[in-house]
Amino acid sequence: MNDVSSPAMPDVEELRMLQALVHEGAALARHGRYVARFHGWIVEVSRVGRCNATSFAPVIVEIRCRHGELLERTCLVVDDRADNETGG
DSSP: OOOTTSOSSOOHHHHHHHHHHHHHHHHHGGGSOEEEEETTEEEEEEEOOOSTTSSEEEEEEEEEOTTOOEEEEEEEEEETHHHHHHTO
16 A cells, blocks of 8 residues: 655655755755755755865755655755855
């Protein structure tokens, strides 16, 4: 029997929200690990330091379903200069 409450892939609306949570997480993760839940999906974003002395910071992004199965894991590089210019 299949568990319909935990689809293998997010639908279009969920995907848009997950993308928004990833962007928000990348911005907020400099203060610590970011975790958000939406429709059973779990988004975790963590910073892993800075690239040399620049304003670029690598972040690890994981998106999981409610049962913990990994949908996506990726590393992004975030430019912190916009935060530094606004005092964020």
